[in-house]
Amino acid sequence: MINSPTILFFDSGIGGLSVYREVKTLLPNCHYLYCLDNAFFPYSEKEEQAIIERCVAICKKIEQDYPLDLIVIACNTASTVVLPALREAFTCPIVGTVPAIKPAAQKTESGVIGLLATKGTVKRPYVDKLIQDYASECRVSKLGSTELVKMAEEKLQGKPVDPIRLLLEIKDWREDLALDTVILGCTHFPFLKSELMASLPQVKYFLDPSKAIAKRVKDLLGEVTGQSTKLNKVYCTQEQHLLLNVFEQFVFSELKILSMEK
Template identity: 50%
Template sequence: MSQSHSSPVPQAKPATILVFDSGVGGLSVAREIQQRLPAHPLIYASDNAFFPYGTKGEDELITRVDKVIGELLLRYQAEILVIACNTASTLTLPHLRAKLDLPIVGVVPAIKPAAQLTKSGVIGLLATPATVARPYTHELIREYAPQCDVISLGSSELVEIAEQKLRGENIDRAALATIAVKLMQADKTKTMDVLVLACTHFPLLREELAQQLPSELKLIDSGEAIARRVEFLLTSHNKLPASDDPRPLHRAVFTKHTPQAQALGPALAGFGIQHLDYLEI
């Protein structure tokens, strides 16, 4: 008597996730993605040759991001792209989505969840000066927090301090204290109860910032929401693996070989990234 054997169902290969930022702030997003999707290999790309983005012109940035993302996708077979930079997201997402045939996730300041969390109606927005000034941010506030008093403070210094921390350098805690004082002085009613960390660098300094701010002030960012969105898109594209491989290969790539990039090796290892590449662009 013949026996029929059903063919094994092929298991989905874990999709490679490309996380892109101007510096190392996007590692705060990468960490959330790794925790939610541990089986997926992740490529963390830092455009350190053009860092920081917040000081560059809009047309210049759009051209640069287009070029760098194009080069990265030629070299690495990523199946989903995360723009883990508020500046790049607000400027380049429409252009990238029109050009690229893969799911793209951007970063927006967590104003909507902050408005839902606040009990006092006073929320803080800590971002780069460019994000604070951008019309896109003002529109988010009008749309999601019209009933709130939003206290905004722009700081480029925090970006540099976060980069220093990951390189293992001593960070300027006095500068952190000054920024915290400025923020709290702007809170005339003394009722701010939620603070949005609206730059992906800033969650890397969450503990240091929390030490300088009132203990009842809740600090939130977009990292977890981005990770959920990545999971949703991979699910809808049938890119989630049937079983988890506990040892996916994570890789970091920089657009310029510098001593500062080299010094990030130990910090990257803390994010499970053992391989460093340089793609001079």
């Protein structure tokens, strides 16, 4: 039983809000912090060791402001590399975000699965191991896209999604009529779900792990008593136009810029 715990969400961009909104639905009375390492965005094109070092350093810096009860790495790319280092550096629970490969293998009717993720995630040995362990009898088509990540960021900032630009990113899948299940393997992609559904009409299932992550967070924290009186705060690593406007829609009211070496 914890009295209004402080939960930190960490991502390189604003895609992690897809996980945050599910956690907040289950746990409305917690104190929420969100950090986007936008000076280093996108993580998918950065070296693994650099991601590990920045992630640990940034979370440590935030911990100086608030004792953290739980950290959610709301980024698939970061989760594939940083979890062991974070668990060594912090005593609080660390929850990662990994592609829903096992549920996809259980859900597919045709045996053909698409993994839509960042270029970094689709190359990780960790992902190959998940496929080998849980989807070895399926055909898994991996598609890594930085462009779709940028499109999701732009959509959240109020820009319309260009359907032609989106179609160019997924054109190979449009011809794969056996594809019936797509894993949204980046936290940005649930924000493009309606556009993806319209562009891939043969796909029956789009799998987003956010609800499962929220349940995991709730299980780890147990019963939450009381209601937080602290303001929800956003941390970023470089100034970004209209950033707070986006986060205000998700009940964040303060913004702090962290000074980090790139």
